[in-house]
Amino acid sequence: MRLIQHKAEAWWFYRVVSKVYDRWVNPLFWTPRMRDEALELARLDAPGLRVLDAGAGTGFTTEGIVARVPAGQVVMVDQSPHQLARARRKPALAACEVREGDAEDLPFGDDAFDRYVSAGSIEYWPDPQRGIAEAYRVVREGGTALVVGPVRPAQALARRLADTWMLFPSEEEYRAWFAAAGFADVEVRRLAPDWYDEASGAAYGVAVAGRKPAPGPSPLGLAPPAERLGEPMGLRRRLLFAGRFAVGSLAGLAFVPVALLQTLRARRAR
Numbered sequence: 001m002r003l004i005q006h007k008a009e010a011w012w013f014y015r016v017v018s019k020v021y022d023r024w025v026n027p028l029f030w031t032p033r034m035r036d037e038a039l040e041l042a043r044l045d046a047p048g049l050r051v052l053d054a055g056a057g058t059g060f061t062t063e064g065i066v067a068r069v070p071a072g073q074v075v076m077v078d079q080s081p082h083q084l085a086r087a088r089r090k091p092a093l094a095a096c097e098v099r100e101g102d103a104e105d106l107p108f109g110d111d112a113f114d115r116y117v118s119a120g121s122i123e124y125w126p127d128p129q130r131g132i133a134e135a136y137r138v139v140r141e142g143g144t145a146l147v148v149g150p151v152r153p154a155q156a157l158a159r160r161l162a163d164t165w166m167l168f169p170s171e172e173e174y175r176a177w178f179a180a181a182g183f184a185d186v187e188v189r190r191l192a193p194d195w196y197d198e199a200s201g202a203a204y205g206v207a208v209a210g211r212k213p214a215p216g217p218s219p220l221g222l223a224p225p226a227e228r229l230g231e232p233m234g235l236r237r238r239l240l241f242a243g244r245f246a247v248g249s250l251a252g253l254a255f256v257p258v259a260l261l262q263t264l265r266a267r268r269a270r
């Protein structure tokens with residue numbers, strides 16, 4: 001069902017969630033240690049790098065980027081003005097360029113960046129393959145793109161809620177999207193917060209990075225994005241939107257304690 005994996009639904013979701021995002025979401029699910037482990041794959045260690053953070057939100061990942069690259073060389077893009085408004089209040093990000101925009105249709109020319117980073121956003125993109133092909137297009141030849149995202153939960157109830165909420169791909173899907181977009185040397189690293197039971201063998205999330213081997217757009221020919229923010233909604237679409245937003249948000253809300261409890265229970269049993 002993946003009810004919030006749509007642009008208008010995700011926009012409204014973050015209209016609400018942005019109010020609590022920094023306080024309640026990142027400290028539990030996307031921690032500074034996970035961010036450091038993921039950003040290692042982005043190779044932010046060369047001088048003069050120009051970096052794009054797509055789906056930058058309130059700037060938690062961007063704060064990790066600007067610890068490695070001067071903020072004036074970092075561009076943040078997100079489709080949510082509410083998330084970006086919070087990023088704009090952070091002194092460490094004051095020198096970053098901040099733009100509203102769609103990760104599936106980036107407002108930049110080909111080969112414009114040395115590095116592309118996107119953390120925790122792919123799960124909302126209606127066409128993730130298109131988003132990864134856009135990552136390929138905007139990175140220069142030899143540059144690196146890094147995408148961080150969740151993995152389909154192993155536990156049945158958490159999986160059902162996750163599938164109702166948004167996209168939780170398999171590791172194989174991430175690899176296939178990178179390969180199809182044209183990336184070479186694709187690397188995958190598993191990530192998990194401290195409370196997660198890694199002994200179960202099931203992945204929590206992954207960081208996936210690839211190198212762009214040739215200049216220009218992705219060899220994958222792409223149709224225009226299937227959804228655009230702000231396009232007029234007829235009555236049917238409005239009703240669909242309202243249903244998806246209500247049920248999808250509830251599933252997202254329920255997912256958090258269920259996933260947490262299941263994990264802690266599995267850990268105790270072990």
Ligand SMILES: C[S@@+](CC[C@H](N)C(=O)[O-])C[C@H]1O[C@@H](n2cnc3c(N)ncnc32)[C@H](O)[C@@H]1O
Pocket residue numbers: 007010011014026030054055056057058059060061062077078079080083101102103104118119120121124125
């Ligand atoms: C879970 S937050 C992650 C924010 C940030 N990257 C971080 O590390 O905290 C997901 C972000 O993706 C953004 N987003 C979702 N779909 C998007 C799209 N199609 N284009 C750009 N941003 C998008 C949301 O607005 C939200 O700010």
